[in-house]
Amino acid sequence: MMDHITVGAKIRMTKSVTKDHKVGSTAVILCTDETDSVFIEWSDGKTSSFSVKQILHGFEHIKPEYPNTLQKQIERITYYEDIMDTVRSMDTDSPERKKLLDELSAYYTSDAWKNDFAADEAGLLPKDLKRGVLSEDGIYDLLDE
Numbered sequence: 001m002m003d004h005i006t007v008g009a010k011i012r013m014t015k016s017v018t019k020d021h022k023v024g025s026t027a028v029i030l031c032t033d034e035t036d037s038v039f040i041e042w043s044d045g046k047t048s049s050f051s052v053k054q055i056l057h058g059f060e061h062i063k064p065e066y067p068n069t070l071q072k073q074i075e076r077i078t079y080y081e082d083i084m085d086t087v088r089s090m091d092t093d094s095p096e097r098k099k100l101l102d103e104l105s106a107y108y109t110s111d112a113w114k115n116d117f118a119a120d121e122a123g124l125l126p127k128d129l130k131r132g133v134l135s136e137d138g139i140y141d142l143l144d145e
Contacts, residue, residue, distance in 0.1 A: 001057055002055065002059055002061055005038055006061075007029050007031055008028065011026065011028070011059040011062060012024060012060050013027070013059050014058060015057065018048060020048065021042055021044075025043065026043045027040040032052070037049045037051065038050050038054075038055045070119070074129060076107075077125070078130070080104060080133040081133050083133075084132060084142060086100060087101060087104065087142060092145065104139060104143065107133075108139045116134055117134050117136075
């Protein structure tokens with residue numbers, strides 16, 4: 001069951017709402033109109049329209065599967081979180097602190113940080129993951145000290 005309609009979302013039929021496709025068939029939401037019709041394109045290229053209620057109760061969102069990539073992102077975020085915690089507890093004149101700040105700065109300006117940030121914004125990361133390193137102000141303020 002879905003709780004909202006998102007144009008462009010990939011969906012899977014979980015209850016029989018049409019005789020033309022089997023439960024488990026997948027589609028993409030194309031658009032909605034003022035009469036609360038939702039237009040979809042099935043994976044076989046055919047199109048259909050359903051009511052919002054039929055979509056919400058007969059389909060589910062298909063979340064992108066990034067098992068390896070997501071796991072690497074979680075490990076990277078955790079690694080840089082540990083660095084942030086370490087830096088905060090160090091003397092400001094420590095040469096090791098400067099080295100760690102340089103590493104954080106390199107991450108903050110990298111594509112990896114942008115991808116991690118985007119994954120967080122998209123809701124792909126676990127809710128209980130510590131993610132202060134993805135806060136733009138958090139790293140910036142630490143680097144600016």
